[in-house]
Amino acid sequence: MGNFEFSNPVKFHFGAGKLELVGKVAGEYGKKALIIASDSAKPTGLLKRVEQYLDEAKIEHVFFNQFMQNPLSTLVMDGAKLASEEKCDMVIGLGGGSAMDMAKGIAFCAVNPDSIWDYVYGKQAAGALPILLVPTTAGTGSEGNRTAVFNNPDTNDKKGLVNSLIYPKVSIIDPELMTTLPKRVVAGPGADVLFHAIESYISKNSHPISEMLSLQAIELIARYLPIVYEDVKNIEAWEKVTLASTLAGMAIDCAGTTLPHALQHPMGGLLNVIHSEGLAALYMSFMEYTYPAAPEKFANIAKAMGVSIGHLSTMEAAACSLDAVKKLLTTVNMMPTLSELGVKEEHLDWLTNNALTTMKVVLSNNPKVPTGEEIKEIYRKCL
Ligand SMILES: [Fe+2]
Structure with missing residues (x-):
């Protein structure tokens, strides 16, 4: 098992109707909020509701x-x-991954004056707005x-700021907010939950x-x-799916992705490829490449996905995880090819070199660490 640390300071409010807490919660962190949301939060009435709850709690908002997507x-x-300029005390991210990541980045850069990339690459930061x-x-x-x-528009690098200062103080997870999503926005992010968990x-x-968080998320999703x-x-x-999303988000906070x-x-x-679609296109190739290096883990994934593995050898059970993932992705219509997403043979050298340089740590998390040639071959198989 080895030694390990675990910490997660986020306060979560889970449940249908919990959105109404947003004014009360914001009141704990100041008197003025910057709301980060896309224009799609307007016609649904969601932005108006949030503004109304903030007004009731006497929180000013901008x-x-x-x-x-892939925010710059x-x-x-x-x-x-x-x-x-507006002297905001806090930042509220209302939306999908891009809105939430923007909220984190803005809260961070409002306090730290240098380029965000300096901090991505390790510069010491002073703090962040709540x-x-x-x-x-x-x-x-x-x-x-x-x-x-x-995304860094100067280099085309896409990279994560990973910093304890950008843990949300509070996350309100209200499954009622999911019940008007179009199918593509159910399937794509839903598949990303599975990918984070695996x-x-x-x-x-x-x-x-x-591992407990990951397996529970796999089972639920x-x-x-x-x-x-x-x-x-x-x-x-939706209660189960939103819980799976948060559990998987916590799991990658501990163990990373691969x-x-x-x-x-x-x-x-x-190429501005949509996150979940690019991942879905890569997934079968990645699993084929990786499962023999961690058969027990992949056997447990198959089991968590509902496959009966009792009569199988560990390696046979592990191989079943590929069919289970393929079946789930097919059910939610998430089996694109990289070609369909705009990736061409001529891009593969740049993509491979960029993965090797900017994503070295993430690559090293994989049970079998690929060479440059192997990475290029994985991309090529998915075209
Ligand atoms: Fe992801």
Whole structure:
């Protein structure tokens, strides 16, 4: 088992209707909030509800919506400038992974004056504004950890700021907010939950607590993602899926991700490939490459996904995890190829080199660490 540490300081409020706590919670951290949300939070009435709860609690608020999927670090600096000019006491991230990561980045850069990339690469930071998160998709798990991922438009690098200062103070996880999501936004982030759970479980940095979080997340997402995909109004199933997302987000906080995320980030940086779709395209190839190096772990993944493995050898059971993942991804229509996502043979050298340089640590978490040639071959198989 070895020695290990575990810590997670986030206060979580789980449950249908918990959004109404946002004003009361914000009142614990000051009198003025910067709300980070996309314009899609307007027509659904969600932004209005949050503003109303803040008004009732007498919290002033300012709105910032300048971001997109794979958010740019330059826009983080714009948001941080606004937070400082408006003298905001806290940042509220309302939305999917991009909104939550932007909220973390802005809260961080409002206090630390240098380029965010200096801190990504280890510069000591002074603090951050308090961060409150309200996820409106079940996917990144950002609500449960200290990571925020950004694109650097100067280098096309996509990399995470990992810093204890950006743990959210509070995350409000309200499954009612998921019941109007289009199928693609159920499936993509839902698949990312599975990927976080699998990768944190097989990571060389996993420990007994992270493994419990990962396995529970695998079990919940495998069982309930197909249900919410078919019936988006099913609140009981959403309770399970949102819990799985947060558990997996906590698990990667302990153990990190592995090979698929290391290969997906370069595609997000260079070609703006959607995170979950890039991962889904890579997944079968990654599993085929990796499972013989950690058969017990992959056998447990198969079991957690509902496969009956009692009569099988460990290696046979491990191989079953590939079929189980393929079946789940097929059920939620998440089996793209890299070619369909815009990746071409001519990109493979750049992607491979970028993975080897910027994602070295993540690659080293994989039970079998690939060479450059192997990485290129994994990409190529997925075209
Ligand atoms: Fe992810």
